[in-house]
Amino acid sequence: MLKELTSVIDKLGDVLTDLQRQENPLVNAQQGVHNEQGRRLIGHWQKLFVGHARALPPGSDAQPGSDIAGLTADFDHLLSRLRNSSSHLQRWQQLDGQRLRFAAQELRQSAYCPPQTEQLLTELARQDGSHQGQLWQLLECYKAAVKHCVEQETLSRAHHHEICSRLQQLIDELHFSGEIGAALAKIQSQLLQQVDPAALPPLCLRLIELTIEGCRQERQNSTLFLAKLNTNLGEMHHNFAISLSEGQALFDARTHHGHHIAGELRAIGEHLVGQDKDRLKEEIELRLRSITHVLVQHERLQEREQSLLNRMNAMEKQISELKSEADDFKQRLSVQNEKLFIDNLTQIYNRAAMDERLEVEYRRWLRYQEPLCIALLDIDYFKEINDKYGHLAGDKALRLIARTIHKSLRQTDFVARFGGEEFVLLLPNVNPDKLHKPLEKLREQIRNIPFRFKEERVTITASIGATQFQKGDSTTSALERADRALYRAKHAGRDQIVMA
Numbered sequence: 192m193l194k195e196l197t198s199v200i201d202k203l204g205d206v207l208t209d210l211q212r213q214e215n216p217l218v219n220a221q222q223g224v225h226n227e228q229g230r231r232l233i234g235h236w237q238k239l240f241v242g243h244a245r246a247l248p249p250g251s252d253a254q255p256g257s258d259i260a261g262l263t264a265d266f267d268h269l270l271s272r273l274r275n276s277s278s279h280l281q282r283w284q285q286l287d288g289q290r291l292r293f294a295a296q297e298l299r300q301s302a303y304c305p306p307q308t309e310q311l312l313t314e315l316a317r318q319d320g321s322h323q324g325q326l327w328q329l330l331e332c333y334k335a336a337v338k339h340c341v342e343q344e345t346l347s348r349a350h351h352h353e354i355c356s357r358l359q360q361l362i363d364e365l366h367f368s369g370e371i372g373a374a375l376a377k378i379q380s381q382l383l384q385q386v387d388p389a390a391l392p393p394l395c396l397r398l399i400e401l402t403i404e405g406c407r408q409e410r411q412n413s414t415l416f417l418a419k420l421n422t423n424l425g426e427m428h429h430n431f432a433i434s435l436s437e438g439q440a441l442f443d444a445r446t447h448h449g450h451h452i453a454g455e456l457r458a459i460g461e462h463l464v465g466q467d468k469d470r471l472k473e474e475i476e477l478r479l480r481s482i483t484h485v486l487v488q489h490e491r492l493q494e495r496e497q498s499l500l501n502r503m504n505a506m507e508k509q510i511s512e513l514k515s516e517a518d519d520f521k522q523r524l525s526v527q528n529e530k531l532f533i534d535n536l537t538q539i540y541n542r543a544a545m546d547e548r549l550e551v552e553y554r555r556w557l558r559y560q561e562p563l564c565i566a567l568l569d570i571d572y573f574k575e576i577n578d579k580y581g582h583l584a585g586d587k588a589l590r591l592i593a594r595t596i597h598k599s600l601r602q603t604d605f606v607a608r609f610g611g612e613e614f615v616l617l618l619p620n621v622n623p624d625k626l627h628k629p630l631e632k633l634r635e636q637i638r639n640i641p642f643r644f645k646e647e648r649v650t651i652t653a654s655i656g657a658t659q660f661q662k663g664d665s666t667t668s669a670l671e672r673a674d675r676a677l678y679r680a681k682h683a684g685r686d687q688i689v690m691a
């Protein structure tokens with residue numbers, strides 16, 4: 192897929208070069224893109240590549256040249272971002288690819304390589320793109336699970352649960368839709384209940400199989416889209432170049448004809464003076480023939496102009512179609528992106544989203560020095576809830592607690608599931624003296640959730656460690672301070688807040 196993406200980037204580079212050639216308003220005026228058609232076309236290019244049209248209103252005095260300059264600058268910026276992302280993606284894939292090959296090789300050399308993994312490893316070798324990170328982690332889980340089975344090791348409950356949790360998290364990160372998504376969801380609900388340790392290795396293999404199939408489908412869809420985009424861009428680039436040179440030729444011919452007619456009229460005027468009637472008639476007829484000849488040529492020019500307009504209309508249609516396809520693709524990507532940042536179980540933001548938001552809030556704090564608080568909230572004795580009432584009850588509690596935290600915060604605050612039964616909160620612009628109040632309210636609200644498991648009224652509490660960003664802090668140092676505060680809250684008896 193990277194190959195297709197590179198090819199699209201190259202094509203876009205060609206289009207940009209073409210647009211840059213039009214930047215000079217003088218050249219622009221000559222090449223006849225002053226007309227409404229040209230403006231609309233430029234507007235479409237703009238919408239397609241920059242996402243909004245800086246269209247000139249009809250009849251506006253503004254120079255299309257300046258509009259093209261804006262478009263090319265935006266386009267240039269967009270293209271360099273695309274190039275950057277593409278090289279990041281390449282590096283990232285190389286790194287994950289290396290890990291994946293290493294994990295696969297290790298597995299092949301180990302004593303725990305059941306026959307069906309050979310086929311999977313062959314498939315893995317063909318993998319060249321997305322989800323390599325998840326794949327090598329799945330292989331790691333598989334190795335751990337199979338090791339315990341083959342060596343008849345007693346898999347401690349905690350370790351077994353850890354592998355199950357890791358697998359659930361990996362499924363969360365996959366985001367495949369359709370049949371593969373449904374199959375993954377089924378495995379996820381299996382993992383939520385008790386899975387026999389002996390059933391774990393085949394489950395891991397099934398997950399690897401599904402991931403590879405999902406990647407294959409994803410790659411097929413993206414490759415198809417990129418290939419189509421590539422062809423369309425190629426055609427448009429070709430048509431654009433032809434239209435522009437045709438426009439230039441038409442302009443030159445028109446100018447030439449104008450000069451010709453003006454010359455003939457001037458000559459008639461000059462001959463009017465002091466000529467006898469017959470001579471004058473002869474002269475005028477001669478000039479009129481010449482003008483008629485020019486007018487016939489002019490008609491041909493009009494036909495060429497019409498065909499140029501038709502070509503531009505076709506291009507406009509092509510661009511509109513391409514735009515709607517690009518919008519559709521963008522829409523699908525943004526749904527996937529959105530999913531990447533949402534925790535499946537609680538439907539609030541996940542750790543990846545937190546990393547992004549923390550970075551943004553941190554930069555804002557560095558710049559404006561307005562208070563920023565980070566808090567870690569951990570549910571108390573959550574293991575007991577799972578052990579006593581089952582994992583599903585634990586999940587239900589997590590969902591309710593997440594919803595309570597979400598509702599309790601202001602719109603400008605941020606909450607994400609940090610992992611397991613831990614949440615992270617970012618509270619910008621809260622005066623340090625007043626910080627205790629909303630956190631205290633939140634702690635109370637969690638304590639008051641009327642949980643009922645197995646007909647039993649259960650009170651669940653949470654401990655919170657919070658800190659303000661301080662001079663010289665990095666995101667990590669503030670997070671570590673909040674973590675130490677949480678540790679103190681736990682050790683001081685839980686169900687309380689410690690500020691650090």
Ligand SMILES: Nc1nc2c(ncn2[C@@H]2O[C@H](COP(=O)(O)OP(=O)(O)OP(=O)(O)O)[C@@H](O)[C@H]2O)c(=O)[nH]1
Nearest residue numbers: 352569570571572573574575577582585586611612
């Ligand atoms: N049901 C469910 N349990 C989870 C999930 N993620 C983590 N857990 C459980 O959360 C529990 C956390 O246990 P511990 O880390 O020992 O902490 P704790 O029991 O809450 O005790 P303290 O934090 O010390 O008060 C473990 O039993 C995990 O299995 C999940 O997605 N669903």
